[in-house]
Amino acid sequence: MNVTIVDYNSGNISSVINSFKEVAKDKVNIEVTSDLSKIKSSDKVVLPGQGSFKSCVDALNKINGLVDTLSEFAINNKKPLLGICVGLQMFADVGFEEIETKGLGWISGKVSKIDNQNGKYKLPHIGWNEINITKDSKIFKDIENKSHMYFVHSYEFIPEDKNVVSATTDYSSNIVCSVEKENIFGTQFHPEKSDKIGLKIIDNFINL
């Protein structure tokens, strides 16, 4: 099996690579590339994302044909794709970080700044927070409700259809921190930095 981590110059993806390689061992081949033909032929795709919504979308668009290839993979061919952090946020129609920016539009909704309630909540939301699992998601197999995951973000994904939400976390409000829509998965938290429990989520994705 081939799992491709999309390398589109979206900032630091070393930790994502390390964690997937740790879980995959020798059983699964982990590719790190933006090569369109390799993405097309892989079994699963991971879309990481760090920095701002705009910078990630811009970086995706900069690689000719990448967005179309990813859409074909996830939307037409319905193959498993996992978005992490801004990788998840980009599923939205639109993001409001820096400037209004069009997202991939795979899951209807928007990405807005977390309401810090006039400074009551510090931003970024950095650290370990509990997840409230709201629906059975395949990537949560053997993950207990209220498990701690590592977060670092200032913006939140607000999907229109709440049925896609698989977990929320409590910070200022119930922030959507995981989604599952058919073959499309996303986590706002960083499974690659969430210790053994995070690696289990990666393992679940690889073994889908």
Added chain:
Amino acid sequence: MLKNRIIPCLDVKNGRVVKGINFVDLQDAGDPVEQAKIYSDGGADEICFLDITASNENRDTIYNVVEKTSKKCFVPLTVGGGVRSVEDINKLLNCGADKVSINTAAVQNPEVVVESSKKFGSQCIVVAIDAKKNGDKWEIFTHGGRNNTGTDAIEFAKKMENSGAGELLVTSMDRDGTQVGYDIDLMSKISSIVNIPVIASGGVGNLDHLVDGIKLGNASAVLAASIFHYGKHSVKEAKEYLDSKGIPVRI
């Protein structure tokens, strides 16, 4: 609910841990990779490396250490010490650091903070503020606490937030190494003026100091070195203690 973080810090010199954990079962007590792994297995919420390598020839040793650690530890890894430029930050991130802390360079050339947070995102830029009390204010020291810049620490903290820092690592130079506790006034003043998380550092001698840093200093995270190093307390003990005092921690 967001948990307060406990961050053990390891001083690394020429690729070796200077003050280490005294664990008998350690094959190589000076190996930062092994020590970081012990901390992460013990429940550390993050690991911090402070590179105190003095000579430029040995600077590259830290990259090797970071690269190896990031393949074994799956909690956030912050690396600081000697970070001068956007290129240094880039190199550390590529080796697997999740955050980079900038001290002297942030004071001498705040543009580094502006540029790097734009380029890599605020989430990985930590500004380390080393402050010392002078009369009724605190002043910023650089070069590992050797140079007094005269810059007001509180104003500087606000400036760094506006420049794009994602977190502030605040160390009291008066308290560092004394084991008498954090400078609570300094921590709470900075924490109340900025809207980004503050990590308290410098002076921890017992577990109550960690409690004070969070409860009185309003820090989001507490960093400590020596109380963990000599087996005085484990990270697990520290967390259980904080929990018993009503502080939310990840257990």
